Amino acid sequence: MSEIRTVAQIPTRLLTTKVSFFGCRVEIALREKGIPFSRDEVDLNCKPKLLLDLNPIYKKVPVVIHDGKAIAESLIILEYLEEVFPEVPLYPKEPFERANVRFWIDYMYKAFHSMHAAMMYRKGSLERIAAADHSMEGLRKIDETMTTLSADGPFFSGMEFSILDVVLAPLVTALTSIDALGGITLPGFDECPRLHKWIGFMQTHPSFLASLPSSDVVFKTLLRTLYDALGRQDKPLFRHVASSHKPLTKPAAIPVSNIVQILRR
Numbered sequence: 178m179s180e181i182r183t184v185a186q187i188p189t190r191l192l193t194t195k196v197s198f199f200g201c202r203v204e205i206a207l208r209e210k211g212i213p214f215s216r217d218e219v220d221l222n223c224k225p226k227l228l229l230d231l232n233p234i235y236k237k238v239p240v241v242i243h244d245g246k247a248i249a250e251s252l253i254i255l256e257y258l259e260e261v262f263p264e265v266p267l268y269p270k271e272p273f274e275r276a277n278v279r280f281w282i283d284y285m286y287k288a289f290h291s292m293h294a295a296m297m298y299r300k301g302s303l304e305r306i307a308a309a310d311h312s313m314e315g316l317r318k319i320d321e322t323m324t325t326l327s328a329d330g331p332f333f334s335g336m337e338f339s340i341l342d343v344v345l346a347p348l349v350t351a352l353t354s355i356d357a358l359g360g361i362t363l364p365g366f367d368e369c370p371r372l373h374k375w376i377g378f379m380q381t382h383p384s385f386l387a388s389l390p391s392s393d394v395v396f397k398t399l400l401r402t403l404y405d406a407l408g409r410q411d412k413p414l415f416r417h418v419a420s421s422h423k424p425l426t427k428p429a430a431i432p433v434s435n436i437v438q439i440l441r442r
């Protein structure tokens with residue numbers, strides 16, 4: 178007689194990379210749902226055949242392999258996990274509430290895209306200013322929405338952890354890097370108190386602590402991305418961002434003179 182396996186016993190494997198905001202979301206959802214998984218970090222500068230085979234269209238991480246089948250694209254993976262592992266729900270059941278939550282997921286996804294764009298465009302360029310403005314507006318709207326849903330939180334929509342917390346998660350570590358690298362002056366506590374409280378609370382939340390890289394690791398990775406894209410041609414910009422970084426959690430200044438060693442690590 179064949180062995181009957183519960184869904185959680187079917188092997189789950191996550192392909193991600195050292196710092197992947199998209200991969201982190203999937204990791205948090207897996208942990209919140211109590212799904213055992215193995216985690217493999219892929220080198221995106223030298224993509225392994227496995228990744229190209231499993232995600233031949235986009236060739237990106239994260240990819241989840243569940244029961245021998247590969248699922249790509251973080252938001253699609255999150256919905257898949259919800260359908261296959263419904264025991265710990267992260268989305269609301271009611272269709273209108275669910276639609277609303279999907280709206281905010283889409284909004285946050287785009288706000289992150291603007292932050293990344295703000296970082297990648299040249300300093301002072303119109304594109305950089307527009308992207309920075311768009312992401313600032315995004316953060317203000319997110320603060321407003323959180324406050325409307327629940328003035329005190331502690332989670333995005335109140336007392337219950339939800340998919341909105343998962344999707345906003347990268348903000349917890351990305352903020353200082355985006356600030357330093359993206360040339361964005363982020364809205365302060367006075368302007369977005371609920372958002373700042375959320376960030377503080379999430380820095381103590383177990384699934385976040387286990388899944389998010391430290392702000393220093395995020396900074397170094399983004400700095401390398403920026404250096405590869407711009408730094409070689411724009412040394413003053415590179416020096417500026419390297420020296421203006423202030424880590425969110427651990428006070429460990431990065432002297433500009435050490436920058437080469439940092440990038441070699």
Ligand SMILES: N[C@@H](CCC(=O)N[C@@H](CS)C(=O)NCC(=O)O)C(=O)O
Pocket residue numbers: 194196197198199200221236237238239249250251252
């Ligand atoms: N839309 C994708 C984006 C994933 C993505 O951009 N992944 C990055 C790593 S964080 C990647 O694999 N980049 C490799 C590349 O662009 O070639 C998702 O939501 O999963």
